Amino acid sequence: xxxxxxxxxxxxxxxxxxxxxxxxxxxxxxxxxxxxxxxxxxxxxxxxxxxxxxxxxxxxxxxxxxxxxxxxxxxxxxxxxxxxxxxxxxxxxxxxxxxxxxxxxxxxxxxxxxxxxxxxxxxxxxxxxxxxxxxxxxxxxxxxxxxxxxxxxxxxxxxxxxxxxxxxxxxxxxxxxxxxxxxxxxxxxxxxxxxxxxxxxxxxxxxxxxxxxxxxxxxxxxxxxxxxxxxxxxxxxxxxxxxxxxxxxxxxxxxxxxxxxxxxxxxxxxxxxxxxxxxxxxxxxxxxxxxxxxxxxxxxxxxxxxxxxxxxxxxxxxxxxxxxxxxxxxxxxxxxxxxxxxxxxxxxxxxxxxxxxxxxxxxxxx
Numbered sequence: 001x002x003x004x005x006x007x008x009x010x011x012x013x014x015x016x017x018x019x020x021x022x023x024x025x026x027x028x029x030x031x032x033x034x035x036x037x038x039x040x041x042x043x044x045x046x047x048x049x050x051x052x053x054x055x056x057x058x059x060x061x062x063x064x065x066x067x068x069x070x071x072x073x074x075x076x077x078x079x080x081x082x083x084x085x086x087x088x089x090x091x092x093x094x095x096x097x098x099x100x101x102x103x104x105x106x107x108x109x110x111x112x113x114x115x116x117x118x119x120x121x122x123x124x125x126x127x128x129x130x131x132x133x134x135x136x137x138x139x140x141x142x143x144x145x146x147x148x149x150x151x152x153x154x155x156x157x158x159x160x161x162x163x164x165x166x167x168x169x170x171x172x173x174x175x176x177x178x179x180x181x182x183x184x185x186x187x188x189x190x191x192x193x194x195x196x197x198x199x200x201x202x203x204x205x206x207x208x209x210x211x212x213x214x215x216x217x218x219x220x221x222x223x224x225x226x227x228x229x230x231x232x233x234x235x236x237x238x239x240x241x242x243x244x245x246x247x248x249x250x251x252x253x254x255x256x257x258x259x260x261x262x263x264x265x266x267x268x269x270x271x272x273x274x275x276x277x278x279x280x281x282x283x284x285x286x287x288x289x290x291x292x293x294x295x296x297x298x299x300x301x302x303x304x305x306x307x308x309x310x311x312x313x314x315x316x317x318x319x320x321x322x323x324x325x326x327x328x329x330x331x332x333x334x335x336x337x338x339x340x341x342x343x344x345x346x347x348x349x350x351x352x353x354x355x356x357x358x359x360x361x362x363x364x365x366x
Contacts, residue, residue, distance in 0.1 A: 019049050044094045048151055051087045056155040058083065064163045084152050091148055176340045198252045213251050216244045228274035235267035235308070235365065238274065239301060242281060246299065249285050257295040265303035270365045272308070273341045277301075279334045280312045280359045287357070288314025310361040316354070 022045055023030045035042045059080070067076035195217060202210040223241045227233060246261045253259070284297050298313040331350070338346050338361075345364040351357070 015053055018053065019046070022049065040094060044091055045147075047094055048087075048091055048148055051090065052151040052155040055083050055087065055152065056159045059156060060159040060163050064160060068160070068163075069167065080156060084149075087152060088145065088148055172340055176337065194252045195248050202251075209251070213248065216247050216251075220244045220248065224275070231273065232271040233274045235270040235272045235303065238272050238277065239263055239267065242277065242299075242301070245278065245281065253289060256291045257289050257297060260296075260298045260300075262299070263301045263303075267303060270303065270306065270308075272363070272365060273337070276334075276337060276341065276363075277310050277361070279331075280310065280361065283331070283359075284312050284314035284357070288317060290317035293317045306364055306366040308361075308363040308365055310359070310363070312359040313356065315356050 023032065026032075032039075032042055036046060063076060063079050063083075067073070067079060195213070199210060199213045199217070202213060220241060223237065223244075227237060243261075243263070246259065250259055281299055284299070288297050289295050294315070295317055296313075296315050298311070300309075300311040302309040302311070335348065338348060342363055347362040349360040351359075
């Protein structure tokens with residue numbers, strides 16, 4: 001079942017449940033459905049729920065997008081009041097004449113059959129109409145108007161809350177797509193420049209590794225530009241991308257840096273958000289490499305059933321105020337992506353020590 005069909009089914013179920021509410025919580029409530037043909041009260045009750053549903057969708061699809069989100073709050077408020085007036089006048093008309101005339105064979109109400117004959121000096125009690133007697137009107141709105149206002153308020157608040165929540169989710173989704181696009185566009189230019197220089201040096205030496213380096217770089221670029229355009233990618237492809245990235249870093253750095261990289265476990269068809277891991281790995285190479293010092297970078301990717309553990313460690317060999325600030329921004333953006341994509345399915349542990357930096361990320365992929 002596609003997303004559109006699922007939404008239609010959910011809305012139909014919600015509407016039917018809402019219409020059944022006045023009959024579910026009343027003893028023998030569904031038996032009152034047989035009175036719809038002649039009972040104005042039941043007719044008005046059903047119509048009030050139908051009009052509430054109609055207002056819900058009018059407010060959801062027309063008034064809120066056009067006026068509320070357009071910041072025309074005065075017009076929006078007047079439109080809502082106009083809808084309430086139309087609903088109230090429609091229901092008032094039902095009170096006066098009903099929706100359907102009573103059938104000819106319908107017997108008179110029970111109170112008319114049991115009414116004793118009128119005798120002078122002995123007034124019969126008034127029929128139980130269900131309306132207050134003259135002079136005994138209770139303070140406040142009449143029950144019919146109170147019910148109409150209550151249902152109208154439910155439709156108004158529910159449609160507004162759902163629409164605003166959906167708008168917020170769309171905004172967050174756009175923000176996520178923007179961040180992903182930014183990640184794709186920010187492939188470290190220094191990394192590309194240095195990698196191309198390394199490939200150029202290999203070409204001058206006529207090294208056998210030249211073709212391999214070009215292939216790895218082209219695979220990396222193809223993944224970032226084409227394959228990572230979707231919300232989820234195969235975990236095997238993400239691992240392959242990281243492997244190409246680490247291999248090119250080894251090629252660029254040669255033997256000046258000790259790099260321990262390992263992948264444990266099998267992806268087994270698992271899916272993952274693209275480029276969700278690379279920021280931590282880029283961070284390690286950016287701030288953990290210095291030819292004049294002993295540099296160590298450890299990267300471990302472990303998959304066990306549906307849980308992925310990403311471990312990244314680097315010694316701090318480049319520490320400056322600019323470095324700390326830039327690194328903080330990158331980690332903040334990555335945390336935001338994790339919060340959006342893996343809301344309650346991730347655990348991030350960061351250890352920022354004076355001499356080293358460690359990241360342990362645990363992701364539940366399904």
